[in-house]
Amino acid sequence: MTRSRSSALDAVTPQYAKALPGMRVNAVDPGYTATDINGHSGTQTVAEGVESIIAMATAGPDGPTGGYHDRHGPIPW
Template sequence: MITNQYARALDGINVNAVGPGYTATDLTNHQGHQTVAEGTDAIVRLAGIGPDGPTGGFFDRKGIVPW
């Protein structure tokens, strides 16, 4: 919800949130279901969107996650 509020308040800036999922890291004792590279896919993709890209959304590796 706060993502959507920031997106509305910050005109001209795309604001999105990403849930990377259960990732194999030291924090999870490497028990996650995906690699770090896979966990960062959505983060990297959204970091490179243009000004006409989505804003105010929540995403995972598969795309937008409905609220």
């Protein structure tokens, strides 16, 4: 599976993380999730799709910042 993402997102996420040291700033890829938008053709459930979003939203003050993540963990830039 190929990932589609924005070069602008790749560039701005670590910059925001550096500029806002008191916050955690991360980009999250929910993956190809079965939703109304794609006629439920996605390969994973909505519950699986939100795993990375919830993980980043609930990360504590010592959690990751400036990264790109999916439900399996960090994705290399």
